[in-house]
Amino acid sequence: QSALTQPASVSGSPGQSITISCTGTSSDVGGYNYVSWYQQYPGKAPKLMIYEVSNRPSGVSNRFSGSKSGNTASLTISGLQAEDEADYYCSSYTTTSTYVVFGGGTKLTVL
Amino acid sequence: EVQLVESGGGLVQPGGSLRLSCAASGFTFSTYWMSWVRQAPGKGLEWVANIKHDGSEKYYVDSVKGRFTMSRDNAKNSLYLQMSTLRAEDTAVYYCARLGDYADFDYWGQGSLVIVSS
Numbered sequence: 026q027s028a029l030t031q032p033a034s035v036s037g038s039p040g041q042s043i044t045i046s047c048t049g050t051s052s053d054v055g056g057y058n059y060v061s062w063y064q065q066y067p068g069k070a071p072k073l074m075i076y077e078v079s080n081r082p083s084g085v086s087n088r089f090s091g092s093k094s095g096n097t098a099s100l101t102i103s104g105l106q107a108e109d110e111a112d113y114y115c116s117s118y119t120t121t122s123t124y125v126v127f128g129g130g131t132k133l134t135v136l
Numbered sequence: 137e138v139q140l141v142e143s144g145g146g147l148v149q150p151g152g153s154l155r156l157s158c159a160a161s162g163f164t165f166s167t168y169w170m171s172w173v174r175q176a177p178g179k180g181l182e183w184v185a186n187i188k189h190d191g192s193e194k195y196y197v198d199s200v201k202g203r204f205t206m207s208r209d210n211a212k213n214s215l216y217l218q219m220s221t222l223r224a225e226d227t228a229v230y231y232c233a234r235l236g237d238y239a240d241f242d243y244w245g246q247g248s249l250v251i252v253s254s
Binding site for chain 2 (some may be wrong): 057059060061063069070071073076077082114115117118122123124126127128129131
């Protein structure tokens with residue numbers, strides 16, 4: 026069982042917006058602004074999409090945005106495109122013995 | 137362009153050992169913390185270990201403490217993960233990743249598959 030809770034799957038039609046939630050505790054998501062989001066295609070390495078809750082690395086589309094409220098972080102993808110179909114993982118710094126904890130991943134299907 | 141290239145994965149028997157390597161290029165390797173993150177087949181990501189820029193500090197997930205040793209050679213721009221007393225549950229793709237300033241992994245290698253099986 027993963028330390029952070031994500032929905033197993035979400036779906037949306039091209040052009041729509043979707044939001045993926047990531048729920049933790051006050052020891053991780055709720056206690057620090059060190060939440061990141063990764064996109065992973067099958068058989069490929071993860072790619073950083075969001076860091077420090079809401080910042081986008083250079084080159085990442087502004088259709089991707091992040092936010093946080095209490096112990097829950099969220100990734101929103103607007104203007105869904107077929108190429109957005111992938112697995113998405115959240116992560117957070119944690120004060121437990123594990124430096125970083127990940128969510129179990131969410132499979133995004135673009136209908 | 138930042139590049140991280142892992143090597144050294146393969147099939148090993150339970151209780152055996154294996155050494156992974158990661159060759160870094162495109163950035164000043166000696167100024168960054170580095171990490172290993174693994175992903176069991178069909179499963180999610182799991183942080184394994186971090187090492188400070190000069191190798192003076194290392195941190196491990198509880199499940200590998202005492203069995204895995206992370207090291208680096210800044211002169212060779214290389215990162216290593218020595219794995220011993222391997223268990224079936226260590227079977228995974230192991231990624232080397234550069235650690236950003238906000239507990240994020242900003243660049244990843246392509247991964248190296250380790251299979252622990254008799």
